[in-house]
Amino acid sequence: MGEFVIKMPDVGEGVAEAELVEWHVKPGDPVREDMVLAAVMTDKATVEIPSPVTGTVLWLGAEVGDTIAVKAPLVRIEIAGEGEAAAPAADKPAAKAEDKPVAAVEAPAPVAKPAQPAKVEAKVPVVNGAHANGVHQPGERLEKALASPAVRLRAKESGVDLRQVTGTGPAGRITHDDLDQFIARGAQPVLAPAGLQRKTAVDEIKVTGLRRRIAEKMSLSTSRIPHITYVEEVDMTAVEELRATMNRDRKPDQPKLTILPYLMRALVRTIAEQPAVNAIFDDGPGIIHRHHAVHIGIATQTPAGLTVPVVRHAEARGIWDCANELNRLAEAARTGTATRDELTGSTITISSLGALGGIVSTPVINHPEVAIVGVNKLAIRPVWDGTQFVPRKIMNLSSSFDHRVVDGWDAAVFVQRLKTLLETPALIFVEA
Amino acid sequence: MKEISCKLLVIGAGPGGYIAAIRAGQLGIDTVIVEKAKAGGTCLNVGCIPSKAVIHAAEEFHKLRAAASGRSPLGLSLANPTIDLARTIAWKDGIVGRLNGGVTGLLKKAGVKAVIGTARFVDGKTVDVETEIGLQRIRAEAIVIATGSAPVELPDLPFGGAIISSTEALSLKSVPKSLAVIGGGYIGLELGTAFAKLGSHVTVLEAQARILPLYDSDLTKPIAKRLGELGVEVFTQTVAKSYAADTGSLQAEHNGRAIDIAAEKVLVTVGRKPVTEGLGLEEIDLDRTGRFIRIDDQCRTSMRGIYAIGDVTGEPMLAHRAMAQGEMVAEIVAGHKRSWDKRCIPAVCFTDPEIVTAGLSPDEARASGIEIKIGQFPFQANGRAMTTLAEDGFVRIVARADNHLVLGIQAVGHGVSELSASFSLAIEMGARLEDIAGTIHAHPTQSEAFQESALKALGHALHI
Numbered sequence: 030m031g032e033f034v035i036k037m038p039d040v041g042e043g044v045a046e047a048e049l050v051e052w053h054v055k056p057g058d059p060v061r062e063d064m065v066l067a068a069v070m071t072d073k074a075t076v077e078i079p080s081p082v083t084g085t086v087l088w089l090g091a092e093v094g095d096t097i098a099v100k101a102p103l104v105r106i107e108i109a110g111e112g113e114a115a116a117p118a119a120d121k122p123a124a125k126a127e128d129k130p131v132a133a134v135e136a137p138a139p140v141a142k143p144a145q146p147a148k149v150e151a152k153v154p155v156v157n158g159a160h161a162n163g164v165h166q167p168g169e170r171l172e173k174a175l176a177s178p179a180v181r182l183r184a185k186e187s188g189v190d191l192r193q194v195t196g197t198g199p200a201g202r203i204t205h206d207d208l209d210q211f212i213a214r215g216a217q218p219v220l221a222p223a224g225l226q227r228k229t230a231v232d233e234i235k236v237t238g239l240r241r242r243i244a245e246k247m248s249l250s251t252s253r254i255p256h257i258t259y260v261e262e263v264d265m266t267a268v269e270e271l272r273a274t275m276n277r278d279r280k281p282d283q284p285k286l287t288i289l290p291y292l293m294r295a296l297v298r299t300i301a302e303q304p305a306v307n308a309i310f311d312d313g314p315g316i317i318h319r320h321h322a323v324h325i326g327i328a329t330q331t332p333a334g335l336t337v338p339v340v341r342h343a344e345a346r347g348i349w350d351c352a353n354e355l356n357r358l359a360e361a362a363r364t365g366t367a368t369r370d371e372l373t374g375s376t377i378t379i380s381s382l383g384a385l386g387g388i389v390s391t392p393v394i395n396h397p398e399v400a401i402v403g404v405n406k407l408a409i410r411p412v413w414d415g416t417q418f419v420p421r422k423i424m425n426l427s428s429s430f431d432h433r434v435v436d437g438w439d440a441a442v443f444v445q446r447l448k449t450l451l452e453t454p455a456l457i458f459v460e461a
Numbered sequence: 462m463k464e465i466s467c468k469l470l471v472i473g474a475g476p477g478g479y480i481a482a483i484r485a486g487q488l489g490i491d492t493v494i495v496e497k498a499k500a501g502g503t504c505l506n507v508g509c510i511p512s513k514a515v516i517h518a519a520e521e522f523h524k525l526r527a528a529a530s531g532r533s534p535l536g537l538s539l540a541n542p543t544i545d546l547a548r549t550i551a552w553k554d555g556i557v558g559r560l561n562g563g564v565t566g567l568l569k570k571a572g573v574k575a576v577i578g579t580a581r582f583v584d585g586k587t588v589d590v591e592t593e594i595g596l597q598r599i600r601a602e603a604i605v606i607a608t609g610s611a612p613v614e615l616p617d618l619p620f621g622g623a624i625i626s627s628t629e630a631l632s633l634k635s636v637p638k639s640l641a642v643i644g645g646g647y648i649g650l651e652l653g654t655a656f657a658k659l660g661s662h663v664t665v666l667e668a669q670a671r672i673l674p675l676y677d678s679d680l681t682k683p684i685a686k687r688l689g690e691l692g693v694e695v696f697t698q699t700v701a702k703s704y705a706a707d708t709g710s711l712q713a714e715h716n717g718r719a720i721d722i723a724a725e726k727v728l729v730t731v732g733r734k735p736v737t738e739g740l741g742l743e744e745i746d747l748d749r750t751g752r753f754i755r756i757d758d759q760c761r762t763s764m765r766g767i768y769a770i771g772d773v774t775g776e777p778m779l780a781h782r783a784m785a786q787g788e789m790v791a792e793i794v795a796g797h798k799r800s801w802d803k804r805c806i807p808a809v810c811f812t813d814p815e816i817v818t819a820g821l822s823p824d825e826a827r828a829s830g831i832e833i834k835i836g837q838f839p840f841q842a843n844g845r846a847m848t849t850l851a852e853d854g855f856v857r858i859v860a861r862a863d864n865h866l867v868l869g870i871q872a873v874g875h876g877v878s879e880l881s882a883s884f885s886l887a888i889e890m891g892a893r894l895e896d897i898a899g900t901i902h903a904h905p906t907q908s909e910a911f912q913e914s915a916l917k918a919l920g921h922a923l924h925i
Contacts, residue, residue: 061746173804175866175891185798200864202891 033082035066035104037097046098047071049091050238054104058086066104069097070238071369084108094237176203187212239334250396253312257432258391261444265407265422268454275348283349288424289327289381290351292404294457295450296377297323297344303443306400307376310434317399317434326375326395327355329362337395338362339375379404390427399434402447403427462589462596465574467493469794470588470601472580472740475502477771477783478607479564484791486571493599494573495580495590500564502609503772504780506557507628512648514553515631516655516811518544523658523691534850544659547634582741585764589741603766603794606754607787608740610733610772615643617703624704624727627652633726636660641711641724643701645672647810649730650684654813657691664722666699666713673810677822680873683853684812691813696720701727735773750775758801760790768793782806805869807885809878814854817877819884820869823859832862836894836918838910840874842925845905851875856910858894858918865894865919870911880908894918 037047047069054066060080067078088105091097174191176184180203184191187208194211196203236244268291276285300307300323309318323344326337338358343351361367378395379402386406394401405425411418426447430440450456471482474496482494499506525542527533568575576599578592588604590597612626620626625633630652638661642653645667657663665672665688672688672695673681688695699715704727711722735753748755748763753775760768768790771783785806789799810816826833837857840846854874860867870884887897897915902908909924916922 059746173802177890178802181802185800185802188798198891199893199895200861200866200891 031108032087033084033106033108034102035078035081035106037069037099037101037103038078046096047076048096048238048241049093050075051093052089054086054089056086056088060084060086060106070242075238075365076369078103080104080106082106082108094235094241174203175201176208180205180208184208239336243335246396247393250393254394254396255432256391256394256429257435257437257440258427258429259437259440259444260389260425260427261448263424263426263448264412264452265424268451269407269422271454284352284356286348286352287355288404288407289355289379290348291451291454291457292379292402292447293325293340293343293351293355294348295447295454296325296379296402298450298457299443299446300377301344302446303439305435305439306430306443308399308434309376309397310399310431311397312433320376322376324374324376326378326398327358328378328380328395329359331363331365333365336362336367336372337375337378338367338371339373341374377401382406386424388425392427392429394429394431399431400440400443401429403429462598464598464600465493466600467491467574468601469493469603469605469791470495470599471605471607472588473502473607473609473771473773474500474564474568474575475607475609475771475783476504476780477609477787478502478605479568479787480784481605481607481770481787481791482573483567483571484788485794486568486573488791488795490791490795492571492573493576493601494568495576495578495588495599497577497579499561500568500575501557501561503611505560505564507631509780510560511553511557511631512627512651512655513811514556515549516651518549518552519655519658520813526660544636546636546659550632550634553631580740582744585745585767603768605760605787605790606740606762606767606769606773607771607783608736608773609783610735610778612729613732613734615701615729615731618643618701618727618729620729623706623709623725624729627728627730630656630726630728637725638662639664639709639723639725640728641666641701641722641726642728642730644730644732645669645695645697646675646730646732647673647812647816649728650688650812651810652728652730653693654688654691657688657693658813662692662723664694664696664724666701666711666722667695667697668700670697672697673812673816676810676816676818677824679855679857680816680818680871683814683873684816687813687853696722733772733778735775737773759793759799760786760801777806777808779806779808803889804891805885805888807881809881811878814851814874815876815878817872817881817884818869819871819881820867820888821859822869822871823857826859826868831868833868834860834862834865834894834918836860836914836916836922838913838917838922838925840907840910842913843905843907843910845907845909846874848905849875851907856880856914858897858911858914860894860918867892867894867897867915870914872910874907874910876907880911883908883911 049067050070051068054060060066060083062081062083063079065077066080068075069078084106086104087107090101090103097103174194175196176191181191189208189211191203194203194207197207198204268288272286272291304319307320307323309320311318322342325340325343327340328335328337338361340351340354340358346354358367358371361371375395375398377398377400380392381404384406386404388405390403390405392401392403403426405427407422407424409420410423412421426444428444468491469485471478471492471494474494478494479500482492485492504510522542522544525539528537529539529542531538576590576592576597578590578597580588580590583589586600588599590599614620618624627648636656636659640656640661640663642649642663642665645665649665650672653663653665671678671681672685685695696715699713702712702714704711709723709725711724711727713720713722737752737754745764745767747767754762754769754773756762756769756774760770762769770786770790772778785803789801792799805820807817807819823833823835835857837855839855841852846852851874854872854877856872858867859869867887870887872880894915897912898919900912902912913922913924917925
């Protein structure tokens with residue numbers, strides 16, 4: 030009966046550690062070869078760790094949220110024969126319970142309900158709640174409501190929890206009449222307090238996984254990079270007319286265009302003239318890596334949080350190609366199937382909230398890049414053309430730059446050039 | 462390979478499975494049931510029904526023998542009664558056959574498609590059935606595992622030859638001169654008693670300190686007394702070791718001392734285990750509780766769309782529990798809101814005399830920290846029991862001391878199995894002692910003892 034130690038695998042180039050975001054097994058669980066044991070998160074991609082062997086889980090090397098070094102032991106599995114798993118199994122819940130003494134003390138009445146954290150985070154408090162209630166098995170039978178089978182069936186079908194119904198019969202037996210009255214009252218709990226109530230509960234939500242990555246990235250960026258943000262108004266009427274025409278005449282296999290592919294192409298043109306904004310600033314040794322390729326990160330909201338899939342080599346892509354790649358990556362990011370390569374390596378980033386774009390934003394640079402372009406909401410506004418007000422489609426661009434390496438003047442020139450290209454979109458497409 | 466698909470697939474046509482399928486059929490669900498042997502499962506083919514037939518025949522024969530010996534207090538007499546066990550078994554097989562046909566007919570009437578063969582999971586939605594005419598693949602939206610249980614074998618005394626399980630005991634062609642029963646639980650005692658009445662010399666070996674260790678000693682005393690009257694030898698704290706077929710003797714260890722027991726047949730009734738092998742369950746890897754499939758209060762397993770009911774899900778391994786689960790699961794699959802909300806699962810032990818339990822025993826109630834009142838009424842004080850020579854035993858009722866809610870009812874005595882319905886009804890309906898005391902129980906019947914036990918708990922029994 031041997032023991033097999035699974036170490037934290039090397040999950041990606043240059044990755045020295047990864048965060049454990051989910052256990053799929055617990056000590057004592059049988060595992061089969063290729064069964065997923067855990068999920069770890071590196072830079073931005075989540076990687077599942079499969080079991081190379083069949084056996085029984087003896088020991089888990091980390092808690093959800095822990096950061097584990099590559100090659101550190103992750104799981105111990107007993108192989109060939111069924112394991113004696115009682116001892117480690119007993120250790121685990123006890124350790125977990127100790128993690129959360131605060132929750133138990135501070136919120137005694139409404140047993141700490143996690144509001145709506147992701148599944149992983151919910152696990153710990155839920156386990157505690159169930160066990161904190163303590164001795165329940167022998168008396169369980171008596172906690173059941175006292176009611177005849179017919180009353181129980183009606184309650185079940187009406188979705189009524191009979192434990193909330195007050196029985197008026199002998200020994201508190203719930204009669205059909207009691208149930209009728211309860212349902213007639215709208216199945217409200219009998220003692221539901223009226224009016225506005227103070228709430229004192231505090232939900233503790235552990236910041237793990239992608240959320241923690243985002244938090245770290247944001248702190249790093251705002252603490253290291255002195256941001257300069259520059260906002261300019263862009264008349265998008267011409268682009269919008271062009272876009273409408275191109276969408277109307279597109280071939281069946283071509284995707285519907287949004288503003289973003291135009292912005293991406295305009296960005297590529299502007300960067301050709303202003304290469305300083307398409308760069309990675311390694312502030313340790315003090316080297317700016319000015320990239321000739323334009324890899325545009327697209328800040329994307331996913332169910333788990335913000336991710337930035339990367340459209341690689343935008344300089345080599347036409348507008349339709351940009352649109353296709355954008356759609357593919359956005360989908361991959363939302364469904365969590367984007368690979369690590371697709372989520373890293375950008376040289377400049379676009380942040381767009383579409384209809385939620387607002388008037389002005391202060392985008393945070395995707396460290397260690399030096400520029401980010403924020404797209405605000407497009408709206409029809411009256412514009413004085415010299416003789417009258419005319420309705421124009423106006424949109425702001427809010428862009429931030431690393432002021433250590435990009436001067437305000439250069440930033441302004443960059444944005445003004447973008448504005449010119451977008452206001453006269455033919456310029457985007459003419460031969461350079 | 463032929464392929465069919467359905468909404469619900471039931472694996473196993475025992476009392477759990479066939480009820481699930483019939484109810485599903487009634488609800489208009491496209492249902493298929495797979496059975497590897499005969500409809501009715503353990504209960505109908507080799508369990509409840511055939512054993513009751515044999516027990517009844519043995520009781521009848523025993524009464525005749527008592528009369529022939531001139532010991533009948535009723536003044537009956539006759540000469541030389543005999544039994545042709547082969548005919549008894551044929552009669553029993555006739556009953557089983559009628560019921561087999563009945564279940565098959567009910568399934569057909571409900572529109573259920575029956576497939577005969579051995580099922581094997583391919584994945585959580587697909588099952589292959591090996592039938593006589595080849596492999597049949599069935600795809601189902603929901604699957605109910607109702608594969609039941611099988612007798613546990615002792616490693617040192619494997620089944621075969623003289624070593625038999627309850628299944629073989631119910632099909633013996635002649636009465637063995639001597640029979641050793643290993644395991645003094647209800648199955649061993651029911652069959653051991655029957656064979657003692659048929660004329661076998663029966664020895665019961667029980668590893669624990671007393672027979673029927675799961676019942677309290679008040680309930681088991683009348684059975685122990687009766688076993689003595691029937692000449693059944695009971696060895697408690699005894700472990701069977703080996704069997705010598707040539708000499709027909711069973712070696713055992715009784716309190717650390719080696720003993721030899723003459724036994725033409727050795728009946729092993731040391732428990733039952735769930736049937737989970739050969740099913741391809743490893744393909745779907747369901748969570749277990751011990752060896753049993755783990756289920757929740759809707760009989761759902763750890764895999765979505767797969768349910769398990771009956772013995773394969775654990776104790777109590779009783780046909781009526783499986784039936785209630787089967788009915789519930791069919792209704793859940795039909796989209797009804799259901800969950801397991803039964804207050805008690807009555808259990809009957811068809812020993813001589815019989816034992817019925819429903820709800821909490823006095824010890825269980827006390828262990829739950831409840832203050833209780835107990836009322837016990839003996840059949841000695843019941844007129845009907847006297848007239849049928851059935852004065853052994855009593856009815857006992859357990860209620861909460863504060864509000865007199867009935868928590869449990871137990872009885873031991875002749876024919877008390879038929880009282881089980883009123884016991885479980887009282888508990889399901891949430892009766893108080895006053896409800897039972899205030900219900901007129903017909904005179905003269907043994908059921909009066911039930912009313913009297915409630916009166917006794919209230920402190921004013923009338924006939925004692």
